[in-house]
Amino acid sequence: MNKKDFKNKVYSELSKITKALSNPHRLEIIELLAQGDYSVEQIALQTSLSVANTSQHLQVLKNAQLVDVTRIGNFMHYRLPHTNVFKAWKSIRELGIERIAAIDKLVNDFRQPKYKIESVSIDEFRRRIASGRVTILDVRPETEFNAGHIPNSISIPFDQLQDRLRELPKRNEIIAYCRGPFCVFADEAVAMLIQAGYKAIRLQEGFPDWAVVGLPVKVNHKNNYGRN
Amino acid sequence: MNKKDFKNKVYSELSKITKALSNPHRLEIIELLAQGDYSVEQIALQTSLSVANTSQHLQVLKNAQLVDVTRIGNFMHYRLPHTNVFKAWKSIRELGIERIAAIDKLVNDFRQPKYKIESVSIDEFRRRIASGRVTILDVRPETEFNAGHIPNSISIPFDQLQDRLRELPKRNEIIAYCRGPFCVFADEAVAMLIQAGYKAIRLQEGFPDWAVVGLPVKVNHKNNYGRN
DNA sequence: CGTGTATTCAATAAAACTATTGAATAGTTG
DNA sequence: CAACTATTCAATAGTTTTATTGAATACACG
Numbered sequence: 339m340n341k342k343d344f345k346n347k348v349y350s351e352l353s354k355i356t357k358a359l360s361n362p363h364r365l366e367i368i369e370l371l372a373q374g375d376y377s378v379e380q381i382a383l384q385t386s387l388s389v390a391n392t393s394q395h396l397q398v399l400k401n402a403q404l405v406d407v408t409r410i411g412n413f414m415h416y417r418l419p420h421t422n423v424f425k426a427w428k429s430i431r432e433l434g435i436e437r438i439a440a441i442d443k444l445v446n447d448f449r450q451p452k453y454k455i456e457s458v459s460i461d462e463f464r465r466r467i468a469s470g471r472v473t474i475l476d477v478r479p480e481t482e483f484n485a486g487h488i489p490n491s492i493s494i495p496f497d498q499l500q501d502r503l504r505e506l507p508k509r510n511e512i513i514a515y516c517r518g519p520f521c522v523f524a525d526e527a528v529a530m531l532i533q534a535g536y537k538a539i540r541l542q543e544g545f546p547d548w549a550v551v552g553l554p555v556k557v558n559h560k561n562n563y564g565r566n
Numbered sequence: 567m568n569k570k571d572f573k574n575k576v577y578s579e580l581s582k583i584t585k586a587l588s589n590p591h592r593l594e595i596i597e598l599l600a601q602g603d604y605s606v607e608q609i610a611l612q613t614s615l616s617v618a619n620t621s622q623h624l625q626v627l628k629n630a631q632l633v634d635v636t637r638i639g640n641f642m643h644y645r646l647p648h649t650n651v652f653k654a655w656k657s658i659r660e661l662g663i664e665r666i667a668a669i670d671k672l673v674n675d676f677r678q679p680k681y682k683i684e685s686v687s688i689d690e691f692r693r694r695i696a697s698g699r700v701t702i703l704d705v706r707p708e709t710e711f712n713a714g715h716i717p718n719s720i721s722i723p724f725d726q727l728q729d730r731l732r733e734l735p736k737r738n739e740i741i742a743y744c745r746g747p748f749c750v751f752a753d754e755a756v757a758m759l760i761q762a763g764y765k766a767i768r769l770q771e772g773f774p775d776w777a778v779v780g781l782p783v784k785v786n787h788k789n790n791y792g793r794n
Numbered sequence: 795c796g797t798g799t800a801t802t803c804a805a806t807a808a809a810a811c812t813a814t815t816g817a818a819t820a821g822t823t824g
Numbered sequence: 825c826a827a828c829t830a831t832t833c834a835a836t837a838g839t840t841t842t843a844t845t846g847a848a849t850a851c852a853c854g
Contacts, residue, residue: 344748344750347672348748349593351668351669352593353593354666355658355662355666356588357588359584360581360584360585360587361581362580362581365577365580365581366573366577377800378800378801378802379800387843389800389802390801390803390843390844391843392801393800393801393802394803395842396802398841403666409850409852412798412799412801412852413800414800414801419665420665422657422664423661423665426654426658428657429656429657432650433583433653433654434583436650437631437647437648437650438579441576444576448567520577522572585810585811588811589811589812591812606830606831607830615813617830617832618833619812620831621833622812622813623812624831625832625833637820637822639822640821640822640830641830641831
């Protein structure tokens with residue numbers, strides 16, 4: 339094998355990864371799987387794809403070694419294999435946020451326009467936690483909270499928040515987080531809290547970004563085999 | 567705009583980046599541009615593509631905001647805009663090296679089989695530099711060396727190495743580096759040096775990996791407008 | 795052991811991507 | 825300003841990707 343063939347083969351192998359990442363639905367699936375493991379049907383539900391189409395996208399990701407799969411009961415559970423897959427996705431996401439003006443515009447336009455939603459970085463977030471006087475609010479679905487969450491956070495899924503506002507202390511600043519920077523639950527939660535007279539702000543990124551830098555994670559063990 | 571449209575649009579924008587990365591030639595171009603700026607013709611030469619085809623690939627990268635371009639004389643010079651583009655490429659590259667067995671196999675099979683080429687990480691490399699007694703050898707083309715190199719390294723492009731072996735001290739350990747982990751110049755240089763009785767080893771990664779983590783970089787200012 | 799169910803497969807048509815070819819363009823240089 | 829030249833554009837044919845549909849499969853569970 340000569341040098342040119344070698345290079346071509348190496349880049350061709352690497353492009354299998356980028357080809358697998360080159361579809362918007364598959365990116366969304368990866369961001370979803372960063373929260374934990376999901377069955378095909380659940381992924382289809384979350385991404386508004388047909389089950390057959392979801393399955394095909396998952397095959398593409400599996401062939402590129404970007405997801406692992408195990409059977410649990412009747413369900414195939416897909417998950418991200420390493421932190422490295424999330425790290426690659428994160429670096430692409432950050433590149434997009436920094437570089438593509440359209441993304442910034444989309445996010446800003448879509449965020450609750452009435453309330454200026456403020457956000458903090460993970461570093462600033464940690465400083466505020468250390469200083470006390472903050473309540474950490476996880477607004478993701480309960481199963482995702484159970485699969486892993488920031489220690490001492492309170493789980494109130496967004497669709498229950500309106501009814502459970504009293505559980506939150508009014509004196510503290512409330513910092514809400516969800517799946518990632520494009521997850522709008524946190525924005526909506528902050529808007530709702532501000533309207534109800536709370537002091538609230540969102541974490542810019544999401545739970546996986548917290549976990550990937552090695553910060554502590556709390557897991558609730560629940561046997562949810564076959565359901566999640 | 568509802569939540570679903572928002573998500574679709576965000577992931578669709580992000581997939582413009584991954585689509586632009588989803589071609590082996592474009593990955594090779596990015597790795598090349600990490601060394602400095604190049605004209606279209608030079609990129610075509612390095613990648614063994616036709617000029618027209620190279621230009622089209624560059625348009626794709628430009629539309630995805632992954633490269634910047636300026637005219638210098640008759641030549642269009644392409645370059646990577648930020649460290650972020652290289653960082654994203656690096657994380658994909660590392661994901662591939664870790665995850666795709668075929669890549670590891672390709673690299674191992676292609677490396678000079680007669681001599682076991684050993685490599686050091688950047689951290690270990692720095693420790694050895696600090697301890698003295700090492701000679702740092704840059705085997706890339708001279709223009710790339712001039713565009714940026716590791717301080718105190720000696721530039722001997724690989725194709726001149728055989729004739730210039732005497733310039734290297736035999737007492738020191740020689741650590742060779744080139745463009746990146748898939749650049750075989752460093753391997754060949756190490757093999758040549760070992761055969762000539764030197765103690766030699768390669769840096770696992772390349773110059774851009776050194777630069778991207780903020781380590782010092784030396785630049786030789788040379789007016790090579792129109793030539794590089 | 796057969797039934798039920800989640801998932802995958804296969805076929806297909808539409809859309810997107812790719813390399814090639816040759817012409818067009820834009821900007822420099824004399 | 826005219827000639828030159830590096831680059832880009834346009835057209836095209838071949839290939840790959842994608843979503844849809846409906847059937848097949850594989851496995852668990854009664």
